[in-house]
Amino acid sequence: MWLHGGSKEDIRKNIAQGINNQMPGFGERLTRNQIMSLTTYIMSLQPDTETLIASNDDDSYLLSRNELPLPSSVSVCTSCHGKDGNSVIPGAPNLAGLKFEYIYNQIHLFDNGNRDNATMKGMVTHLSDQDRVLVAKYYASLNPPEPDNHRPEVPENGVITDPTERMVYQGDWKRAIPACTTCHGERLEGSASFPRLAGQSSVYLVEQFNNWRSGARKGDQGEMMYNVAKKLSSKEIEDLSKYLSELK
Ligand code: HEC
Numbered sequence: 157m158w159l160h161g162g163s164k165e166d167i168r169k170n171i172a173q174g175i176n177n178q179m180p181g182f183g184e185r186l187t188r189n190q191i192m193s194l195t196t197y198i199m200s201l202q203p204d205t206e207t208l209i210a211s212n213d214d215d216s217y218l219l220s221r222n223e224l225p226l227p228s229s230v231s232v233c234t235s236c237h238g239k240d241g242n243s244v245i246p247g248a249p250n251l252a253g254l255k256f257e258y259i260y261n262q263i264h265l266f267d268n269g270n271r272d273n274a275t276m277k278g279m280v281t282h283l284s285d286q287d288r289v290l291v292a293k294y295y296a297s298l299n300p301p302e303p304d305n306h307r308p309e310v311p312e313n314g315v316i317t318d319p320t321e322r323m324v325y326q327g328d329w330k331r332a333i334p335a336c337t338t339c340h341g342e343r344l345e346g347s348a349s350f351p352r353l354a355g356q357s358s359v360y361l362v363e364q365f366n367n368w369r370s371g372a373r374k375g376d377q378g379e380m381m382y383n384v385a386k387k388l389s390s391k392e393i394e395d396l397s398k399y400l401s402e403l404k
């Protein structure tokens with residue numbers, strides 16, 4: 157391809173002056189404007205990473221992902237969330253393991269202030285909808301392995317002995333707290349509406365409970381997590397967060 161794939165200046169020069177005696181130069185026959193509009197047209201034929209990924213709705217784009225440079229809308233996120241979706245700073249969550257719908261929705265909640273976080277608001281406010289889809293698809297594609305099943309044996313009396321494990325797998329019916337696994341999955345692996353908890357940063361998890369309790373995090377339907385968070389003690393929150401962060 158002589159014209160395709162070059163810089164704008166190269167393409168313009170090739171049209172005007174020709175290429176290595178093989179393609180004649182059209183500099184004398186075309187006006188400057190005609191050369192410029194041809195150049196622009198040829199530039200528009202070049203594949204660009206962002207359109208390629210965004211336009212590809214099936215899973216095949218995931219396979220080719222490593223062969224494409226990260227689009228700039230994603231690369232800004234990697235300084236905190238990592239290229240592989242594993243957080244590189246304390247307080248930032250791992251995004252690998254979260255589903256597309258969940259990530260996309262959280263971006264919206266940061267933008268409209270339901271999740272009150274200045275850092276993340278600054279990160280997402282200027283993203284176009286296409287870029288939101290793109291970053292959410294990118295991070296959702298980094299599927300870490302399904303977590304192992306950690307459900308402990310249930311003793312004869314039917315009640316799991318360890319209080320943290322009991323809360324996770326059985327809940328606390330006296331306080332009307334359902335088991336975390338009811339919504340977040342048997343292995344805390346998450347789904348489209350419920351985030352994965354297994355292996356999430358414990359600093360981040362504690363922070364989220366504090367955010368529900370202070371009202372800084374809202375926006376889930378029926379305030380499901382506020383209703384859980386307000387009933388837990390600070391000690392329970394610490395223990396749960398530690399337990400969940402250590403799940404493999
Ligand atoms: C400077 C560091 C930083 C950068 C850069 C950054 N984030 Fe974040 N991100 C955070 C922090 C801190 C939180 C936790 C906010 C909170 O506690 O509510 C977060 C939370 C999130 C969450 C919520 C995840 C969950 O489990 O609910 C998503 C989604 C997210 N970021 C996406 C992005 C995207 C997409 C980009 C790039 C456009 C980005 N972030 C760039 C620091 C960052």
Ligand code: HEC
Nearest residue numbers: 334335336338339349350351361364375376380381384396
């Ligand atoms: C009735 C369903 C339900 C139950 C039970 C439940 N959760 Fe949640 N949880 C949710 C929903 C929905 C969200 C997402 C909220 C949103 O979209 O902002 C969530 C989000 C979270 C998050 C935020 C994770 C992140 O990536 O930001 C944490 C932490 C969490 N839940 C912990 C727990 C723990 C621990 C338990 C058990 C004590 C529990 N949840 C029980 C529905 C539930």
